[in-house]
Amino acid sequence: MKNGLTQSALKGVRALDLTRGWAGPIGGRFLADFGAEVIKVEAPTGRGLANVEPLHPLKYMRVVHAAYPDNDPGDEPYNRYGAFNEYHRNKLSLTLDLTTEECKEIFRKLVLISDVVLENYSARVMRNFGFDYESLRKLNPGIIMVSMPGFGTYGPQGHFVSYGSDIEPNAGITHLMGYEGSGPMRHGEAYADPSAGVHAAQAMLTALFHRRRTGRGQYVDLAQSESMIGLIGEHILAYSMNGEEPERMGNRHPTFAPHGCYRCRGEDKWVAISVESEEEWGEFCEVLGNPGWAMDEKFRGVEGRRGNQDELDANISRWTADKDYKEVMHLLQSRGIAAGAVFTNQDVAEDPHLKDRGYIWDVPHPRAGTRQFLGAPFQMSRTPVALHRPAPMLGEHNEYVVRELLGMKAVEAERLKEAGLMVTRPPV
Amino acid sequence: MKTAKAPQALEGIRALEVGHGLAAPYCTKSMASFGAEVIKVEDPSDGDGFRKTGPFLDHAPHRETSAPFLYLNTGKKSVTLNLESGEGVDIFRRLVKEADVLVEDLRPGQMAGMGLGYEELKGINPGLVMASITGFGQSGPYRDYKANSMVSYAVTGLMYMNGYPGKEPLTGSGHIPEYEAAVHAYNAIAAALFWREGSGEGQYIDVSVMETMAYFHEFAIVVWTHVGIQNERAGNRHPVGIHPLSLYPCKDGYVSISVATPDQYDNLMLLIERPDLLDEPRYADRHDRWNLADEFDEILLPWLLEHTADEIVSRAQELRIPSGRLNECGELMSDVQLSARDFWVDVEHPHAGRQTYPGAPFKMSGTPYQAGRAPVLGEHNEDVYADMLGLSPGEMSGLREAKVI
Numbered sequence: 001m002k003n004g005l006t007q008s009a010l011k012g013v014r015a016l017d018l019t020r021g022w023a024g025p026i027g028g029r030f031l032a033d034f035g036a037e038v039i040k041v042e043a044p045t046g047r048g049l050a051n052v053e054p055l056h057p058l059k060y061m062r063v064v065h066a067a068y069p070d071n072d073p074g075d076e077p078y079n080r081y082g083a084f085n086e087y088h089r090n091k092l093s094l095t096l097d098l099t100t101e102e103c104k105e106i107f108r109k110l111v112l113i114s115d116v117v118l119e120n121y122s123a124r125v126m127r128n129f130g131f132d133y134e135s136l137r138k139l140n141p142g143i144i145m146v147s148m149p150g151f152g153t154y155g156p157q158g159h160f161v162s163y164g165s166d167i168e169p170n171a172g173i174t175h176l177m178g179y180e181g182s183g184p185m186r187h188g189e190a191y192a193d194p195s196a197g198v199h200a201a202q203a204m205l206t207a208l209f210h211r212r213r214t215g216r217g218q219y220v221d222l223a224q225s226e227s228m229i230g231l232i233g234e235h236i237l238a239y240s241m242n243g244e245e246p247e248r249m250g251n252r253h254p255t256f257a258p259h260g261c262y263r264c265r266g267e268d269k270w271v272a273i274s275v276e277s278e279e280e281w282g283e284f285c286e287v288l289g290n291p292g293w294a295m296d297e298k299f300r301g302v303e304g305r306r307g308n309q310d311e312l313d314a315n316i317s318r319w320t321a322d323k324d325y326k327e328v329m330h331l332l333q334s335r336g337i338a339a340g341a342v343f344t345n346q347d348v349a350e351d352p353h354l355k356d357r358g359y360i361w362d363v364p365h366p367r368a369g370t371r372q373f374l375g376a377p378f379q380m381s382r383t384p385v386a387l388h389r390p391a392p393m394l395g396e397h398n399e400y401v402v403r404e405l406l407g408m409k410a411v412e413a414e415r416l417k418e419a420g421l422m423v424t425r426p427p428v
Numbered sequence: 429m430k431t432a433k434a435p436q437a438l439e440g441i442r443a444l445e446v447g448h449g450l451a452a453p454y455c456t457k458s459m460a461s462f463g464a465e466v467i468k469v470e471d472p473s474d475g476d477g478f479r480k481t482g483p484f485l486d487h488a489p490h491r492e493t494s495a496p497f498l499y500l501n502t503g504k505k506s507v508t509l510n511l512e513s514g515e516g517v518d519i520f521r522r523l524v525k526e527a528d529v530l531v532e533d534l535r536p537g538q539m540a541g542m543g544l545g546y547e548e549l550k551g552i553n554p555g556l557v558m559a560s561i562t563g564f565g566q567s568g569p570y571r572d573y574k575a576n577s578m579v580s581y582a583v584t585g586l587m588y589m590n591g592y593p594g595k596e597p598l599t600g601s602g603h604i605p606e607y608e609a610a611v612h613a614y615n616a617i618a619a620a621l622f623w624r625e626g627s628g629e630g631q632y633i634d635v636s637v638m639e640t641m642a643y644f645h646e647f648a649i650v651v652w653t654h655v656g657i658q659n660e661r662a663g664n665r666h667p668v669g670i671h672p673l674s675l676y677p678c679k680d681g682y683v684s685i686s687v688a689t690p691d692q693y694d695n696l697m698l699l700i701e702r703p704d705l706l707d708e709p710r711y712a713d714r715h716d717r718w719n720l721a722d723e724f725d726e727i728l729l730p731w732l733l734e735h736t737a738d739e740i741v742s743r744a745q746e747l748r749i750p751s752g753r754l755n756e757c758g759e760l761m762s763d764v765q766l767s768a769r770d771f772w773v774d775v776e777h778p779h780a781g782r783q784t785y786p787g788a789p790f791k792m793s794g795t796p797y798q799a800g801r802a803p804v805l806g807e808h809n810e811d812v813y814a815d816m817l818g819l820s821p822g823e824m825s826g827l828r829e830a831k832v833i
Contacts, residue, residue: 070655085650155768161748161749165684169675169752170755173601174601176602177599179595185664186675187589195644198608199790205615205618206618209438209618210435219793220790221791223765223769226771227789229786231607232602232604234603235757236761236786237785238483239758242485243758245758254482255481272578336574340580340582341582342582342588343588344588344658345585346658348583348642353564354568354642357568374646377639378633382627382630
């Protein structure tokens with residue numbers, strides 16, 4: 001929430017965001033959310049979701065994937081792309097064809113007046129443009145540049161191409177997840193993408209703080225795979241210590257029981273329940289009305305419950321079967337037991353708790369109408385993350401950037417437009 | 429290894445941690461890794477709860493050899509302090525005066541209950557940046573609800589998507605929700621410190637694991653708010669209509685193969701030595717392939733099962749097909765790319781010996797990552813209480829006798 005007392009943490013910082021896809025744009029969005037001026041530098045050819053090449057949304061993207069409002073691409077699909085509008089809020093848009101010398105020159109001038117360059121091309125692309133860190137540093141010694149290919153910019157696999165779906169198994173995350181006694185399972189979401197984006201933000205913020213104190217810029221090589229391995233670090237260290245791989249145990253827990261996901265009333269409705277102490281087990285039994293089975297000696301103590309989990313879970317499932325998944329969550333939580341209804345997307349979007357905390361934002365957009373998006377990932381008392389502007393329309397800030405920031409003459413800007421380098425519509 | 433003299437990004441920042449879970453410790457571990465001085469405040473009786481949580485070295489429970497504890501607390505100092513005693517609270521306030529950052533993950537209201545809420549601490553140190561990380565945040569109807577990794581996966585929409593259709597939804601790997609909340613908290617703290625450089629003012633940061641984890645599900649939420657469609661569980665396949673973006677078994681493990689464009693499809697057919705399918709109209713469209721995924725996989729699997737993960741990935745990459753091998757923990761440690769990039773760090777610990785730890789999440793050219801070791805319980809009482817706060821030997825022994833430290 002904005003009010004007169006709050007400010008933007010990164011006011012005065014300018015970043016050039018050359019990223020496509022999901023991972024990179026989220027990194028840039030963090031800076032924009034904190035109030036930096038983030039200029040998304042886009043190819044004039046349009047806005048593809050897949051980060052392999054510029055894809056024309058009309059040609060390649062099915063409406064569901066692109067998430068146009070009400071399934072309707074409209075006349076300007078590139079401005080109505082739900083995912084794009086989510087990933088690029090608070091940013092400006094400038095179209096540049098970086099394969100042309102004219103646009104390269106504009107980019108160089110922008111580097112002179114910017115603080116951060118973020119890119120997620122595969123490793124060789126920036127070099128081929130002539131924009132590797134060494135070149136940018138010659139232009140602006142204070143520049144912070146972050147590259148974030150899947151496997152890093154060097155090493156025997158530094159040239160590998162990947163999507164987020166390839167990164168997660170590579171980083172060891174997938175190995176830990178799966179049904180008991182069954183194969184590895186990936187997240188049902190290309191979770192590695194946003195995770196890499198959050199880590200890119202971490203790199204940029206760390207480097208910005210250092211620069212604020214010392215004036216020094218630097219280069220960050222973020223291998224998306226490496227950025228994720230730390231998230232399972234305790235398992236890696238345990239392997240180093242004892243040489244044992246973690247077991248996949250579905251929803252069960254190495255020390256607690258019950259710890260599982262139980263079917264509730266309705267279609268595909270579930271609740272996750274975790275009992276973490278004897279005291280909680282007593283409460284849990286009371287909520288269930290102290291049924292005879294729960295009093296059985298075999299379920300006494302966590303060892304007993306862990307040793308008889310199939311039977312334990314079957315009993316609990318009988319109790320949850322005719323209950324509402326959210327009611328079970330609220331009931332158990334009111335007794336101090338960790339429980340979570342397995343939310344659908346709709347449940348998240350309409351959740352009263354998230355709404356109460358202002359997490360769901362209504363964002364008006366000139367071409368996409370007003371839609372709900374996720375808001376600030378955390379609340380800050382003095383510099384809250386705020387909506388400064390909706391995602392930019394393609395090339396919306398071309399004029400602002402080249403005329404106001406770079407002082408280009410009107411005739412020159414006009415010529416760039418005529419050459420199809422600065423556009424507000426992709427070529428047909 | 430970079431030289432020890434290179435400056436670190438967060439040099440000069442002092443952070444206090446009062447952590448009971450994973451989130452606050454991972455956040456401050458990251459701060460320590462980038463150069464902050466982190467003082468971990470532990471209970472004098474048995475310390476951080478993770479000291480009692482395995483796996484332990486050689487499976488022998490010992491408070492200095494828990495893998496999660498050792499991993500989550502590298503590079504920190506440990507002091508013991510009983511925050512339930514008046515003297516302990518007084519000493520904590522004196523520490524706050526000397527600190528730039530405080531990170532805590534107690535239940536909402538617990539710090540305030542001890543007289544250590546942000547409003548009070550701000551009076552002691554207006555420049556303090558304080559971050560609280562809890563399952564559901566400091567406000568709202570669920571603020572007092574209990575969370576853990578599985579519950580956080582459940583209430584964010586991610587769990588619904590994990591697993592096979594028809595089977596129960598699956599929680600995710602390890603403790604990812606708490607770890608990711610910690611990275612988010614780090615980011616908010618870094619932004620707050622940046623702003624503090626100009627304003628001189630600190631602030632309070634409220635981090636909810638639910639909200640930070642839902643962030644990773646935003647694409648699906650946008651699909652819901654724009655189109656009204658709920659994606660369904662699809663196992664190791666892509667949930668919304670592209671195939672193959674999938675994880676497959678192979679001769680010696682698993683590989684992921686991602687084919688989203690026509691060129692990638694052609695190259696996939698060359699990879700599996702089926703040029704006869706290059707112009708197969710049934711498979712020309714990635715969405716058609718998704719509808720025919722079972723049939724399509726029958727074509728891929730025989731070839732994949734005859735080849736090792738490394739053979740498949742190296743040939744697929746030559747053909748520019750996005751792909752990767754699945755690594756187990758042990759395989760990660762011998763991964764050629766990670767080794768070539770010096771990802772791993774070896775850390776010597778007085779009780780746990782020399783072990784291999786994951787290293788920097790990213791490589792910074794100017795401000796290196798620092799891999800320290802986890803402290804033993806109360807290792808830095810002397811440094812912090814005597815040298816930093818100036819307590820006398822008499823005061824120290826009095827506090828020790830009263831079991832305050």
